[in-house]
Amino acid sequence: MQFYYTLSSPYAKNVRTIIALLGISDQVQFIESHPFKDEEAFLTASPLGKVPCLVDNGETIVDSEVICDYLDANYTGGELFNPIYADWRLKSLLSVCSGLIDSLVSRRIEETRKNEDSFSKFWWERQNKAITRTLGYIESKLSLLPETLTILQICLMSALEYLDFRHRDIEWRKNYPELEKFYQIWSGVECFQTTLLKD
Numbered sequence: 001m002q003f004y005y006t007l008s009s010p011y012a013k014n015v016r017t018i019i020a021l022l023g024i025s026d027q028v029q030f031i032e033s034h035p036f037k038d039e040e041a042f043l044t045a046s047p048l049g050k051v052p053c054l055v056d057n058g059e060t061i062v063d064s065e066v067i068c069d070y071l072d073a074n075y076t077g078g079e080l081f082n083p084i085y086a087d088w089r090l091k092s093l094l095s096v097c098s099g100l101i102d103s104l105v106s107r108r109i110e111e112t113r114k115n116e117d118s119f120s121k122f123w124w125e126r127q128n129k130a131i132t133r134t135l136g137y138i139e140s141k142l143s144l145l146p147e148t149l150t151i152l153q154i155c156l157m158s159a160l161e162y163l164d165f166r167h168r169d170i171e172w173r174k175n176y177p178e179l180e181k182f183y184q185i186w187s188g189v190e191c192f193q194t195t196l197l198k199d
């Protein structure tokens with residue numbers, strides 16, 4: 001399997017966490033590819049030009065949730081996804097956590113626009129409000145989470161780590177103490193420790 005990724009992508013982090021958890025790194029050819037470099041092999045594999053992208057037996061698999069689902073189905077028979085997909089409340093919560101990553105990435109993009117003189121105060125404030133609301137919403141739903149590790153905890157861990165990585169001005173630990181507790185509980189687990197976000 002060829003895996004196109006960056007170490008800074010929270011979406012790729014979900015996949016890297018699962019590869020680490022499943023202990024299948026030796027079956028994966030890791031190809032670090034910054035999407036903006038537009039490398040030919042990467043664009044052939046990933047027509048949208050986005051990471052992460054997995055190629056298995058010449059077949060492209062995107063996006064991050066589908067890659068995670070694919071690996072889980074093939075290597076565990078669905079232990080990470082089945083408990084979530086079996087309950088609409090959890091399935092929706094997974095979409096909310098994944099949407100939080102989208103809002104955080106959009107906020108990061110907006111921030112980089114400050115240097116290009118195309119910064120939009122409207123979008124900046126809109127993303128800030130969505131992020132604040134969503135953190136509160138997820139905190140209020142934490143009691144729904146299964147006790148065993150699933151894709152939901154993995155996705156939420158990526159979002160929280162990305163907050164620390166790119167959005168240090170958002171004081172989520174202070175404002176969402178239950179999320180902080182959640183983070184402390186899971187952050188010591190090896191698959192999270194060995195896949196930290198990096199530039």
Ligand SMILES: N[C@@H](CCC(=O)N[C@@H](CS)C(=O)NCC(=O)O)C(=O)O
Pocket residue numbers: 008009010011035036048049050051052063064065105
């Ligand atoms: N929905 C996709 C989003 C992937 C995504 O947007 N990745 C970013 C990096 S964090 C990217 O490759 N951006 C390059 C671009 O949008 O051209 C997923 O879950 O994999």
